[in-house]
Amino acid sequence: MHYWLLKTEPSELSIDTLAERGDAGACWEGVRNYQARNMLRDQVQLGDKVFIYHSSCAQIGIAGIARVIRSAYPDPSQFDKHSIYFDAASTLEKPRWISVDVCHERTFAEIVSLQALKANPALSDLAVVKKGSRLSVSPVAADEWKAVLKMAGK
DNA sequence: GCCAACGTTGGC
DNA sequence: GCCAACGTTGGC
Numbered sequence: 001m002h003y004w005l006l007k008t009e010p011s012e013l014s015i016d017t018l019a020e021r022g023d024a025g026a027c028w029e030g031v032r033n034y035q036a037r038n039m040l041r042d043q044v045q046l047g048d049k050v051f052i053y054h055s056s057c058a059q060i061g062i063a064g065i066a067r068v069i070r071s072a073y074p075d076p077s078q079f080d081k082h083s084i085y086f087d088a089a090s091t092l093e094k095p096r097w098i099s100v101d102v103c104h105e106r107t108f109a110e111i112v113s114l115q116a117l118k119a120n121p122a123l124s125d126l127a128v129v130k131k132g133s134r135l136s137v138s139p140v141a142a143d144e145w146k147a148v149l150k151m152a153g154k
Numbered sequence: 155g156c157c158a159a160c161g162t163t164g165g166c
Numbered sequence: 167g168c169c170a171a172c173g174t175t176g177g178c
Contacts, residue, residue, distance in 0.1 A: 007176095033161075056176055114177080132159035134175050 002043065003140040004050040005062070005128060006102070015052045015063035018104040025069050025103030029077040030085045032097060036137040040098045041072045044137070050102060051140060051148065053128060054111065061113040062148060070101035108152040122147040 006028060008014070018026055031037055048068040054060060074095035077085035090096040118129045127138035140148075 009176095035161095060177070131177090132175095134160060136175095 002045065002048045003142065003145045004039075004044060004048060005053050005126070005138050005140050006050045006066075007053045007055045007128070007136040009056045010054045010063075011057070014054065015066075015104070015107050018052065018066060018102070019064075019107055021104065023103055025066075025101045027076065027099050027101050029075050029099045031075070031099070031136055032085065032087075033134070033136060036135050037096075037098050039137045039139070040100055043139075044068055044071060044100055046071045049105070049145070051145075059111045059113065061111040061115075061117065062108065062152070063111050064107040065105040066102040067105050068100050069103045072098050072100060075099040110152075112148055112151045116151060117148070120147060120151065 051062045075097040077083040078087040078090040078097045
């Protein structure tokens with residue numbers, strides 16, 4: 001099992017919205033970066049745990065935990081002409097973009113802020129604390145996972 | 155709204 | 167294949 005960090009703008013899909021979906025979970029769609037796509041396709045596995053990170057918002061940071069309930073499959077939004085994620089160059093036979101499904105596991109009592117993440121020396125390698133990091137999917141080491149849980153309390 | 159960092163595009 | 171121009175991301 002591996003750990004990941006998934007970025008989302010809460011106005012698009014927040015940890016609260018994810019919680020409302022319950023066991024059905026949500027499709028993690030709209031990843032349009034090849035490096036992130038490759039990780040979704042090749043490495044993210046059923047049962048993996050992910051941190052849900054809120055970006056571009058009032059409270060930036062890790063908001064909670066979700067679990068992968070369906071591994072790599074073609075991102076439906078690439079075929080949807082009405083979606084902002086529509087990609088005319090992608091075909092059913094050769095889909096270009098990949099989704100996974102995740103379901104909510106836990107919302108932290110308080111968001112573990114980016115500031116706090118940056119202040120923790122144990123997390124200096126976390127992609128999200130690095131300047132210019134734009135990957136929407138990034139790996140989290142087991143000890144980093146534990147360190148964040150500790151910061152979240154309990 | 156600003157701007158640094160990064161990714162993609164396209165002319166050559 | 168190089169690289170300048172452009173677009174996007176995302177923290178501040």
